[in-house]
Each structure stands twice: as C-alpha cells, then as structure tokens.
Amino acid sequence: MSSDQPASASHVLEEASRRRTFAVISHPDAGKSTLTEALALHAQAITSAGAVHGKGGRKGVTSDWMELEKERGISVTSAALQFGHRDHVMNLVDTPGHADFSEDTYRVLSAVDCAIMLVDAAKGLEEQTRKLFSVCRHRGVPVITFINKWDRRGREALELLDDIENVLGITPVPVVWPVGNAGNLRGLVEASNTEQMRRFTRVPGGTHKAVEEKLTAAEATAAEGEVWETALEELELVLSSGPGWDPEAFRAGKISPVFFGAALTNIGVGLLLDAVVDLAPAPGPRPLAVAEATRPVESDFSGLVFKIQANMDPAHRDRIAFVRVCSGVFERGMNVTRAASGRSFATKYAHTVFGAERTVVDTSYPGDVVGLINATALRVGDTLYAGKKAEFPPLPAFAPEHFAVARPKDISRSKQFRKGISQLDEEGVVQVLVSDRRGDQAPVLAAVGPMQFDVVLHRMEHEFSSPITLDHLPYNIARVTDAEGAAVLNRARLVTGETLTRRSDDVLLALFGDKWQMNSFVRSNPDVKLETLIATA
Numbered sequence: 001m002s003s004d005q006p007a008s009a010s011h012v013l014e015e016a017s018r019r020r021t022f023a024v025i026s027h028p029d030a031g032k033s034t035l036t037e038a039l040a041l042h043a044q045a046i047t048s049a050g051a052v053h054g055k056g057g058r059k060g061v062t063s064d065w066m067e068l069e070k071e072r073g074i075s076v077t078s079a080a081l082q083f084g085h086r087d088h089v090m091n092l093v094d095t096p097g098h099a100d101f102s103e104d105t106y107r108v109l110s111a112v113d114c115a116i117m118l119v120d121a122a123k124g125l126e127e128q129t130r131k132l133f134s135v136c137r138h139r140g141v142p143v144i145t146f147i148n149k150w151d152r153r154g155r156e157a158l159e160l161l162d163d164i165e166n167v168l169g170i171t172p173v174p175v176v177w178p179v180g181n182a183g184n185l186r187g188l189v190e191a192s193n194t195e196q197m198r199r200f201t202r203v204p205g206g207t208h209k210a211v212e213e214k215l216t217a218a219e220a221t222a223a224e225g226e227v228w229e230t231a232l233e234e235l236e237l238v239l240s241s242g243p244g245w246d247p248e249a250f251r252a253g254k255i256s257p258v259f260f261g262a263a264l265t266n267i268g269v270g271l272l273l274d275a276v277v278d279l280a281p282a283p284g285p286r287p288l289a290v291a292e293a294t295r296p297v298e299s300d301f302s303g304l305v306f307k308i309q310a311n312m313d314p315a316h317r318d319r320i321a322f323v324r325v326c327s328g329v330f331e332r333g334m335n336v337t338r339a340a341s342g343r344s345f346a347t348k349y350a351h352t353v354f355g356a357e358r359t360v361v362d363t364s365y366p367g368d369v370v371g372l373i374n375a376t377a378l379r380v381g382d383t384l385y386a387g388k389k390a391e392f393p394p395l396p397a398f399a400p401e402h403f404a405v406a407r408p409k410d411i412s413r414s415k416q417f418r419k420g421i422s423q424l425d426e427e428g429v430v431q432v433l434v435s436d437r438r439g440d441q442a443p444v445l446a447a448v449g450p451m452q453f454d455v456v457l458h459r460m461e462h463e464f465s466s467p468i469t470l471d472h473l474p475y476n477i478a479r480v481t482d483a484e485g486a487a488v489l490n491r492a493r494l495v496t497g498e499t500l501t502r503r504s505d506d507v508l509l510a511l512f513g514d515k516w517q518m519n520s521f522v523r524s525n526p527d528v529k530l531e532t533l534i535a536t537a
C-alpha cells in the first residue's frame with residue numbers, strides 16, 4: 001500500500017484530463033501494427049520503454065506482441081501501450097487484428113474514449129472496418145479517420161470521403177488534406193492553416209522515415225505548382241460543402257475528422273497524435289447500471305474488467321484481468337470490491353502489460369489500463385470499486401452465428417477438457433452452451449466469427465493439453481428465450497432446433513437453422529419470447 005496521502009479530487013481530475021485512451025480499428029493489413037509502432041516511436045514511450053528500445057536495440061514496440069501472435073498463428077489478445085505526448089498520457093488499447101469479428105473487439109471498445117479508424121487508401125472501407133465502425137457507433141465512441149498508405153497508388157481523396165459519408169453515414173471533416181494524389185504524396189496541408197505546406201521527402205537509402213519541412217504558400221506554389229493548387233481547391237470544396245469542425249458533433253458521432261498520411265514513412269502521424277490530444281475526449285463520468293446515474297472521474301476508485309487472458313506469456317502460467325480505470329486512483333496493493341459478488345480482495349500483483357513486457361504499476365488514474373494477475377474470481381464485464389459502491393451496466397453479448405459441439409479427443413483427459421472449456425468461457429473466447437440433450441460432456445460452443453473456433457482448438461491442445469474435436473451444427477440464429485419459451489421449444493421438437501442454457505449466466509438461448517425455420521416457429525407460437533442479441537453486421 002502506498003504511504004502517500006489519498007489523492008485529492010482536483011489531482012485526479014487533473015490527471016484524468018491529461019489522459020487519452022483510444023484504440024485503432026481497421027481491416028487486417030490496413031497498417032494497424034505499423035501505425036501503432038509509428039505513434040509510439042513518434043511519442044515518448046513511458047511504461048513500454050523496454051518494448052520500444054528492446055534489449056536487442058531498436059526493437060519495434062509491437063514485436064513482442066506479434067511474436068506471441070505468430071506463435072499462436074493468430075492475434076488472440078489485447079493489451080494497452082502507454083506513452084507520453086505533449087504532456088499527455090496516451091493509452092493505446094490494442095484490438096485483435098484477425099479478420100473475424102469477435103466479441104473481444106467489442107469489449108476493447110468499451111474501454112476506450114475514442115477510436116482511430118484506419119483506412120487503406122487503395123481499398124477504401126473494407127468489411128471489418130465497417131463492422132468495427134458500427135460497434136463504435138453503438139457504443140457512442142467518437143471516431144477519427146486516418147487514410148493510410150497515401151504514398152502508394154490508391155483512390156481519389158474526394159471519392160474516399162464520399163464513401164465514408166454514404167456507407168458509414170458519418171460526415172467526414174478534413175483536418176488535413178494531401179498534397180498530391182495517392183502514390184504521389186508531396187506533403188500535407190492543414191485545414192486550419194492553408195498558408196503553409198508540410199512537405200515530406202524520403203531520405204534516399206537509410207531509414208524509412210520521411211523528412212518534414214514547412215513551406216509558405218508562395219514556396220509551395222513555386223515548388224509544387226498545380227499539385228499544391230489542386231490540393232487547396234479540393235480542400236476548399238470539401239470544407240465549403242460540409243458542416244465544418246464542431247467538437248459536439250464529433251463527440252456525438254455525427255462527424256469524423258479526417259487525416260491523410262503514410263504510417264510506414266511516418267507522414268501525418270504527428271498531426272494524428274496531436275489530434276488525439278486536441279480532439280479526443282479525456283476520461284469522463286461513466287454511466288452506472290442505475291438509470292441516469294454516473295460515476296464522476298474524481299470519485300473513489302472504480303474500474304471495468306474488459307478483457308481476461310490466460311497464459312499470455314508462456315513463461316508465466318497466469319491469468320490477467322485487464323481493468324480500465326474509470327474513476328479515482330488505483331494503487332497497487334489496495335483492496336477493491338467486485339461489484340457482482342460484493343467480495344473484496346487485495347490487488348497484490350498489478351502490472352501494465354504490453355506484449356510480454358510487464359511493468360509494475362504503483363498508481364494509475366482514470367483512462368489507464370491495469371493488468372491484475374491471478375485475480376481468478378474476475379469475469380469480463382465486472383465492475384471493481386473501492387469506497388462508494390459502483391456498478392457499470394453489463395457488456396452486451398453479440399448474437400453468435402456459428403455453433404459446434406466440442407468433445408475431448410482423449411476421454412481420459414476430461415478433467416483438462418472441462419478446465420480448458422471453462423477457462424475459455426470465462427475469457428469470453430467463445431460462449432459455452434449446455435443443452436439437456438447433449439449434457440455438459442459435449443458443450444456447444446457458440447461464436448460470432450468462425451475463427452474463434454481455431455483459437456479454441458489451438459489453445460485446448462497447447463495450453464490445456466486436451467485436444468478436441470469440433471462438430472459443426474447447422475444453426476445460424478440464436479434468440480434469448482425464457483423458461484416458458486424453453487418448454488414450448490422442447491415440446492415443438494423441431495427437427496433442427498433445440499433449447500440451450502447458456503452456462504455462465506443461465507440465459508436460455510433458442511437456436512434455429514435459418515430465419516425461415518424461425519419465422520415458421522414464430523407463426524405457430526406467437527407468444528414465445530424470442531429476443532435478438534446484438535447483430536454485428
């Protein structure tokens with residue numbers, strides 16, 4: 001326990017106002033890892049200094065993390081990277097990078113105050129970007145757009161903005177405009193200062209990073225001629241036809257500030273970081289489960305468990321619960337209470353974690369992410385608090401669309417099998433359902449995206465030493481029902497329908513093969529409760 005005096009409310013408010021907690025959302029290959037590295041290198045890494053300047057010299061910030069992902073062949077985990085920029089503390093929360101949508105990502109987005117939507121200049125709005133954007137919208141997370149890879153041939157800037165407006169239904173407001181088409185990036189001009197061009201030149205040989213110079217408008221005209229004039233005309237056109245910058249509209253998800261650049265050569269990355277400081281909201285009061293009530297940032301400690309990960313580091317067999325600090329001060333060793341059970345425990349082992357690097361954390365403020373080691377009672381969505389009680393609303397579950405029965409390959413390992421399945425359930429890797437018909441020896445695994453099954457297969461074999469088989473089931477739709485609904489469903493004895501109990505929270509889920517089957521059931525049984533879960537598309 002720290003011997004310091006309890007932090008004053010004004011101190012907490014001041015620390016919270018210096019925090020920016022954000023995530024990067026993108027389709028795989030759009031450049032998320034490259035941008036993460038560029039952001040952290042551009043800024044000054046604080047707690048992950050070891051990760052940035054690794055023992056072996058200049059090691060990429062994400063390399064430890066990626067090593068782990070490589071071993072597993074897939075990105076399965078999330079953590080946070082903390083670094084400093086302009087006297088602010090930036091918390092970049094990592095989102096899983098795989099092609100599938102998974103509930104994981106949703107939970108990560110419940111822990112951030114802003115998201116950077118990374119768009120590949122040549123590919124535009126890809127499927128995963130659209131899905132992740134809709135999650136941000138659902139959660140009310142404001143979105144900053146960064147159009148990446150402008151150093152390569154790609155689409156027209158105006159066309160990309162039209163897509164953002166038409167496909168996502170959010171109005172793009174350029175803060176930065178590219179001088180030169182995609183593939184001919186000469187520099188950038190800021191909407192707030194069209195009298196200046198930031199020119200970027202690649203250094204021949206040597207490093208990737210481009211060198212920046214500031215040119216006056218006259219110098220830009222002399223040096224770049226028509227390319228500069230065109231950039232100004234396009235910017236003027238977009239700005240005059242749009243609503244203009246409005247912080248309220250940004251926070252309400254009506255507009256998205258747009259940046260252009262190239263993460264690989266570090267072009268536009270500094271302006272993007274500045275935007276996170278200047279535009280993204282600092283941690284604010286968080287709504288509680290009780291209607292209309294909020295937890296102010298300066299009140300007693302409260303935090304949200306948004307991610308649980310076991311065996312993250314093969315060298316440490318452990319289980320880490322990632323907690324986003326929502327209010328007050330978190331101090332290592334302090335006693336916190338788990339709202340769901342009312343039990344309190346001492347947080348003896350608290351770390352900030354990024355990849356395999358761990359730094360012991362002593363004090364954290366709203367917006368920071370803390371990893372609690374071996375806090376085995378914790379579940380994703382839990383609220384932790386000290387002092388005055390707090391409980392945040394539960395994280396909503398997404399509608400699973402893929403179902404498979406899991407069985408141990410070797411039945412003599414059924415103990416390991418049960419342990420593994422229940423761990424993966426707690427981590428939220430898949431939802432684990434038990435049906436009367438099959439019993440708990442053959443649980444049904446339900447996933448939002450099929451890749452979640454690959455993670456289960458891999459981890460059951462390598463971490464829990466119980467290889468499994470998965471038999472896919474012909475269902476696509478899950479609906480929440482109640483006990484009466486379950487009785488009707490059982491009586492109906494649908495050929496391909498059954499009622500299942502979601503084990504961890506006792507929610508009853510009815511599964512249907514397709515919407516025709518479900519609609520026909522609804523026509524015959526109009527009174528049965530069948531509620532939808534959140535769809536991801």
Ligand code: GDP
Nearest residue numbers: 028029030031032033034148149152262263264
């Ligand atoms: P992720 O899957 O979103 O994490 O994408 P990566 O960061 O791994 O990048 C995917 C590929 O795009 C890699 O080959 C990167 O070098 C490349 N890349 C990323 N950013 C840029 C960029 O600004 N310009 C160019 N030309 N390539 C980029």
